[in-house]
Amino acid sequence: MDFLISFLLSAIITAIALLIIARIPFLGVEVDTFGKALMAGIVFGVLNGLLSILGFLNNPLLALFTLGLSWLLYLILNVIVFGLSALLVEGFRLRKGIWSAVMGAIALSIVNSILSWILGAFGLSAG
Numbered sequence: 001m002d003f004l005i006s007f008l009l010s011a012i013i014t015a016i017a018l019l020i021i022a023r024i025p026f027l028g029v030e031v032d033t034f035g036k037a038l039m040a041g042i043v044f045g046v047l048n049g050l051l052s053i054l055g056f057l058n059n060p061l062l063a064l065f066t067l068g069l070s071w072l073l074y075l076i077l078n079v080i081v082f083g084l085s086a087l088l089v090e091g092f093r094l095r096k097g098i099w100s101a102v103m104g105a106i107a108l109s110i111v112n113s114i115l116s117w118i119l120g121a122f123g124l125s126a127g
Contacts, residue, residue: 007045013119014041017111018092021104028096029104036091043085051077078105 015037022031031037079098082105086094094100 009119009124011038011041011045013112013115014044014108017108017115020111021107024107027103027107028094028100029107030093030095032091036089040085040089040092043088044081047081047084051081075102075105078109081105082108 015034018029018031018037018040019034021027022029022037031040079101083094083098083101086092086101094104
């Protein structure tokens, strides 16, 4: 039960973050409604969960194989997840293609972190 609550809270945080970054005009990220943003947040969570299940991201050898640039691999995977989510959720669009996916993934990470930090300050946490 705690997992489900944590997942839903994370999806809501992601939905709010998507609505915030959709207001930044130069990113080219568009979300029609909160419902579409929530659906995208759920898709984000599922896709990231699938990556976690693969388990290769937690492998200590990853830093060795990527020559210390594992952050770049994480960025690439986040861009792919961001783009796939836009592809799967009608009403969530990337107007500037890969540019929107890259900048949107970076902005989403930043805004998600800020929102999670704020909720954590109030004793709420997504996991």
